[in-house]
């Protein structure tokens with residue numbers, strides 16, 4: 499059965515995921531492809547409500563395992579209602595964050611056992627994996643400075659440096675474990691260079 503392609507963007511705060519998602523969308527549309535843009539947590543009415551709860555800065559304490567389960571609850575709905583149907587219609591799905599973020603934030607940042615994450619991943623996704631993932635990587639200070647310029651910080655963004663460092667290390671470990679799928683892009687260079695790198699990988703995929 500033919501299907502579209504599933505592309506995800508990953509990385510820490512403010513590394514340029516949204517900016518480059520837009521760039522990829524335009525590029526794919528120019529190639530005549532049907533594109534659907536979405537994000538996690540979110541992408542459906544239910545998952546967007548869960549996102550609000552997960553990111554609300556006035557919700558001070560969410561137990562790490564509760565946070566993990568809410569991420570996968572949102573993901574399960576998103577996959578069934580949006581991602582799988584779009585792929586079946588041969589659309590190219592561009593998703594701002596996906597399960598690599600769970601390994602990075604709940605696994606690396608919160609210190610949850612990756613075996614539990616892997617179990618949930620299999621249960622919720624079955625065989626579904628991104629065809630390609632762009633991991634935008636930059637020193638934490640760079641991303642945080644860019645994110646801060648936008649104003650109010652969400653619940654994750656109020657974490658400390660040590661948390662973000664663990665997140666970054668976990669992302670890089672994922673890229674090391676899945677080198678064929680996850681392409682590390684140096685996000686600490688001029689945007690034009692970042693986009694040149696992304697385009698080269700996309701040309702190979704198209």
Ligand code: Z5A
Nearest residue numbers: 511512513514515516517538539595599600603644654689
């Ligand atoms: N989360 C989780 O814990 N577990 C999970 O499984 C999932 C998510 C799926 C969702 O945040 C939160 O959920 C996230 C992890 C958690 N934690 N946080 N925080 P999100 O993805 O919605 O928010 P974010 O990570 O904070 O993304 P962001 O702040 O929107 O950043 P971004 O999309 O990566 O960056 P941007 O908006 O494209 O760029 C930021 C600014 O930098 C902007 O002004 C750009 O013009 C500028 N920029 C971008 N690239 C460059 C370059 N190369 N040079 C100079 N300036 C640049």
